[in-house]
Amino acid sequence: MKRLLFKKYAIALLVPLLAAVCQWWLWKWLSPDRFILLYPAVMISSWYGGFYAGMLSTAVAVLSVDYFFIAPLFATGVDAHEARQFLFFAIICVFLSYMNRKIFSRQRLPAEGASSEEQLRLITSTVPALISYLDTQ
Numbered sequence: 694m695k696r697l698l699f700k701k702y703a704i705a706l707l708v709p710l711l712a713a714v715c716q717w718w719l720w721k722w723l724s725p726d727r728f729i730l731l732y733p734a735v736m737i738s739s740w741y742g743g744f745y746a747g748m749l750s751t752a753v754a755v756l757s758v759d760y761f762f763i764a765p766l767f768a769t770g771v772d773a774h775e776a777r778q779f780l781f782f783a784i785i786c787v788f789l790s791y792m793n794r795k796i797f798s799r800q801r802l803p804a805e806g807a808s809s810e811e812q813l814r815l816i817t818s819t820v821p822a823l824i825s826y827l828d829t830q
Contacts, residue, residue, distance in 0.1 A: 701742035747790025
């Protein structure tokens, strides 16, 4: 269990860093778009590691953009316009992580869906008998 948890969070750390390195190499072609390769990185991290791994990946992505792609380079600190961009990026990444969690939980638990369908079928088949029982009283 600890090994799996470590693997999830290691991927959540490494995938956005790898995306930032790729973006650094491709910066002259991607120049105005600071987050273009980091959206898929967060999505992959949250798909593999879950919601909290996606949040960690989002934090790493924000810090890497701040450090590597915003002037002055290799320093932290943003102005109000850049803070708004970070906020929108973070909101979208939270949404992506949340949706990945919902999709993953639905795929992982098909047995519960089958049992709830069975319960619904049982309830709907016994409702007419219950209505006639209450009607006679």
